[in-house]
Amino acid sequence: MTARSVYLDHAATTPIDAVVAAAMAECMQLSGAFANPSSTHAFGREAAARVSAARAQVAERIGAEPESIVFTSGATESDNLALRGAMAARRARGAHLVTSVTEHKAVLDTAKLLAERGASVTWLSCDSDGRIDPAVLDDVLTDETVLVSVMHVNNETGVVQDIAALGERCRARNVLFHTDAAQSVGKIPLAVNRIPVDIVSLTAHKLHGPKGIGALYVRPGVSLAPLQFGGEQERGLRPGTLPTHQVVGMGEAFARADPASDSEHLRVLRERLWEGLAKIDGVRRNGSATHSSPHVLNVAFPGVSGETLRLAIEEIAVSAGSACNAETLESSHVLTAMGLSDALAESSIRFSVGRDTTLDDIDYAVQRTTEAVTHLSGFASSAPSWCTS
Ligand SMILES: *Cc1c(COP(=O)(O)O)cnc(C)c1O
Numbered sequence: 001m002t003a004r005s006v007y008l009d010h011a012a013t014t015p016i017d018a019v020v021a022a023a024m025a026e027c028m029q030l031s032g033a034f035a036n037p038s039s040t041h042a043f044g045r046e047a048a049a050r051v052s053a054a055r056a057q058v059a060e061r062i063g064a065e066p067e068s069i070v071f072t073s074g075a076t077e078s079d080n081l082a083l084r085g086a087m088a089a090r091r092a093r094g095a096h097l098v099t100s101v102t103e104h105k106a107v108l109d110t111a112k113l114l115a116e117r118g119a120s121v122t123w124l125s126c127d128s129d130g131r132i133d134p135a136v137l138d139d140v141l142t143d144e145t146v147l148v149s150v151m152h153v154n155n156e157t158g159v160v161q162d163i164a165a166l167g168e169r170c171r172a173r174n175v176l177f178h179t180d181a182a183q184s185v186g187k188i189p190l191a192v193n194r195i196p197v198d199i200v201s202l203t204a205h206k207l208h209g210p211k212g213i214g215a216l217y218v219r220p221g222v223s224l225a226p227l228q229f230g231g232e233q234e235r236g237l238r239p240g241t242l243p244t245h246q247v248v249g250m251g252e253a254f255a256r257a258d259p260a261s262d263s264e265h266l267r268v269l270r271e272r273l274w275e276g277l278a279k280i281d282g283v284r285r286n287g288s289a290t291h292s293s294p295h296v297l298n299v300a301f302p303g304v305s306g307e308t309l310r311l312a313i314e315e316i317a318v319s320a321g322s323a324c325n326a327e328t329l330e331s332s333h334v335l336t337a338m339g340l341s342d343a344l345a346e347s348s349i350r351f352s353v354g355r356d357t358t359l360d361d362i363d364y365a366v367q368r369t370t371e372a373v374t375h376l377s378g379f380a381s382s383a384p385s386w387c388t389s
Contacts, residue, residue: 006361010354017208020252027245054251061254063191074214075182078201079106082178085224086147094144100124129288130159137169147176153183156334157287158296167196186257209253213246267294269353276366300348312372319350
């Protein structure tokens with residue numbers, strides 16, 4: 001380890017808040033709420049009370065009723081349940097799914113699976129800022145469209161989609177609207193009681209909660225088909241013993257998020273980072289700067305391989321703009337969809353700040369990145385033939 005390390009990969013995951021960890025620890029042992037929340041004895045009732053308090057905390061953060069929250073193992077499972085569950089439940093209406101090319105793999109791969117199984121999928125493209133024009137739905141929605149799924153905040157670029165406008169167009173055509181909000185909660189406003197969104201994927205670990213727990217908001221009256229069978233938990237939509245400690249951790253993490261002060265802090269950090277990096281010759285910011293979540297900054301360093309740069313600044317934890325496939329090093333589908341060349345996409349780095357990031361961290365990251373880019377620009381760069389994430 002080097003003397004100093006800085007974590008700027010909060011879009012990948014965040015450390016668990018100390019208060020959250022303490023609340024979780026209370027739900028593990030005999031002295032605490034360890035019991036099965038479905039058990040009817042006093043131990044079980046205590047666990048059930050903790051679960052229901054957590055359900056209310058999660059619901060409150062997004063302006064929902066507690067009954068509309070279904071706990072899952074994370075946003076990946078929530079995305080699967082949303083897409084597969086909606087398409088299966090509304091088969092009588094049709095088999096048309098609309099989603100976008102910049103979605104997280106949890107949606108992309110699920111949509112591809114549905115297409116293989118006979119669904120017709122329309123892939124919406126984005127502009128060079130990474131945004132989708134909601135008006136395209138006017139031409140795309142049909143009487144057979146079951147679901148539109150467009151993410152709220154992109155995990156690679158931080159670009160925010162206009163989910164209110166997308167949702168309104170869906171509502172007008174009686175089409176369900178799902179959004180993956182894994183990156184948005186706690187950073188930008190999301191209130192399901194104010195905008196017409198029917199299904200929302202949530203996760204705890206991007207917001208200083210534990211990994212392995214998430215939720216799906218399902219608007220009352222919307223029915224989904226379950227993917228799993230074997231119990232009555234979560235109204236039969238997601239059977240299996242509820243992990244009380246995980247659920248409590250998610251509730252606490254959502255309750256502790258303070259969107260107003262958190263986003264202001266994140267924005268100050270992110271803008272200072274950009275101000276510093278913008279002084280490097282030729283750099284460009286990827287994605288809309290105005291419609292963006294305050295925690296992400298995606299930057300291209302033309303002529304420098306992002307993966308080489310990432311390794312050169314190893315004490316600063318960031319993500320290279322390329323995603324790993326089993327055998328190939330592919331350039332980011334999000335950046336290429338925005339019109340970046342493979343070369344530019346592969347020269348991009350995602351920096352993501354968090355509640356625990358300091359101004360000193362930012363200044364150090366700017367200094368190290370500037371040194372490394374200056375050094376690397378002196379060499380012909382090439383992407384390495386291997387990948388680590
Ligand atoms: C992290 C992330 C996911 C996956 O969430 P998990 O809880 O890790 O399964 C899905 N979608 C987006 C946009 C994400 O950022």
